[in-house]
Amino acid sequence: MRQIETVTLEDARRVIAAGERKAHEIGSPSNVAVVDAGGNLVAHIRMDDAWMGSIDISINKAFTARAFDIPTGDLATSSQPGAQLFGINGSNHGRVMIFAGGVPLHGSDGNVVGAVGVSGGSGEQDRVVAEAAEAAFRSVPAPA
Amino acid sequence: MRQIETVTLEDARRVIAAGERKAHEIGSPSNVAVVDAGGNLVAHIRMDDAWMGSIDISINKAFTARAFDIPTGDLATSSQPGAQLFGINGSNHGRVMIFAGGVPLHGSDGNVVGAVGVSGGSGEQDRVVAEAAEAAFRSVPAPA
């Protein structure tokens, strides 16, 4: 057996709150979702006036960032026609999102312990909100 | 066109907080989800130690309660073998949940404006948590 770290609901709320603040700040009503180390949803919010079609996308950006331990924006490059992962979004029953806005959350040992997914604005806006959300996770030391 | 009322993210958070308090009180770690008048997710939480398989169930109990404007526990009765809605859970692409834990949220005019879905414990526990969540919605008068 082994021990793994994973995010708690309290962590997820802190991450979401930071994302929401940034989204307000840049005027991009967003969906923000957090998944745990198992890739399963811990919490989600849709800000008023955020796109309904982005509910699914935010949750699946978080899933994707944890499923491959990579920011989804990086995956975009490698899934273009001609690139090595072209077609990867056909896997995992349509849950693989290949554009910016999903960012892994790293634990005290450097492992990925969850992820945050943001959807609601342009790829650039989603990335900015997701990174602000992720920063709020890193800023809190893991419990002793 | 016509005007309808729908829940806000602020409403959803109040409803979820009340559900979470009740779930703590009765010792039933739960998923709690709120959908709006269109049946689309507004917010979701999974309490630590709540079942992973209940993420989907909580969201779809909320969907069901809004889709048919009925507590999902009531639907359970009418979908039993021999009853008039036997088989209804085969509709809507597997999103119809036919056991207790989904409760409609009513607006100031008596119309359904969203719903809350709870999953994590027994049907009875889920019902108790969902009703506590719903009560928190009713207790706040609609804005003038």
Place this chain on the structure above:
Amino acid sequence: MRQIETVTLEDARRVIAAGERKAHEIGSPSNVAVVDAGGNLVAHIRMDDAWMGSIDISINKAFTARAFDIPTGDLATSSQPGAQLFGINGSNHGRVMIFAGGVPLHGSDGNVVGAVGVSGGSGEQDRVVAEAAEAAFRSVPAPA
């Protein structure tokens, strides 16, 4: 090759209008859908305040009534536990509805040329609305 008869959009509108009138008359806001001889949707309406969860059900009741050339209420009996078609609703990707409200439309030669599906009220209300809709189809002689 062979000739088959199938409903037109004009037929579908007449059927739907008759269903809508009956639904108003009995106070049961309904979804009403018509499919053609191929089981494919020709037209659908959701009356204001009819259940959102009944969109899918009305369309699939019509599909089912054409798929098996039978009123869906009849199928209910034979799909009960212990009966010969128990489990049939697991087929056809969740499109088989096994409660009242789907009725075949018969052409001048007695063949099934389409179907109407109604969802929004009790099984009995849906059946009454669907039969009124179907009657409007029968009342018009086929073109010479």
Place this chain on the structure above:
Amino acid sequence: MRQIETVTLEDARRVIAAGERKAHEIGSPSNVAVVDAGGNLVAHIRMDDAWMGSIDISINKAFTARAFDIPTGDLATSSQPGAQLFGINGSNHGRVMIFAGGVPLHGSDGNVVGAVGVSGGSGEQDRVVAEAAEAAFRSVPAPA
């Protein structure tokens, strides 16, 4: 809670009738669908000789135009290989349509209150029909 506007069945019929007239005029048998503010189907027609495979497309173009508050033709550009939303059509369980023919319907306050989706011809034909349908919505002032 908050108030939102949404289309009625009467609105949907007016929109569909205008789309149908334009489709006749340009000789492009079409499916025309209208969804409400929640993205849920209000009404659909398939004109005689319109493609059967376009039933689903018309409904989902309307869904997409509401889900992202954008004409689906605009989404086409941003979902091309190399563009920021490449892969978005893998989200929302295959309901995101990324070619022309889905157009949002705007309410008296400028918010999106529903959408119309058209499928049956070329992208250009579908766009022309959808815009004619949308124009019929705008031409009627909202009730006081």
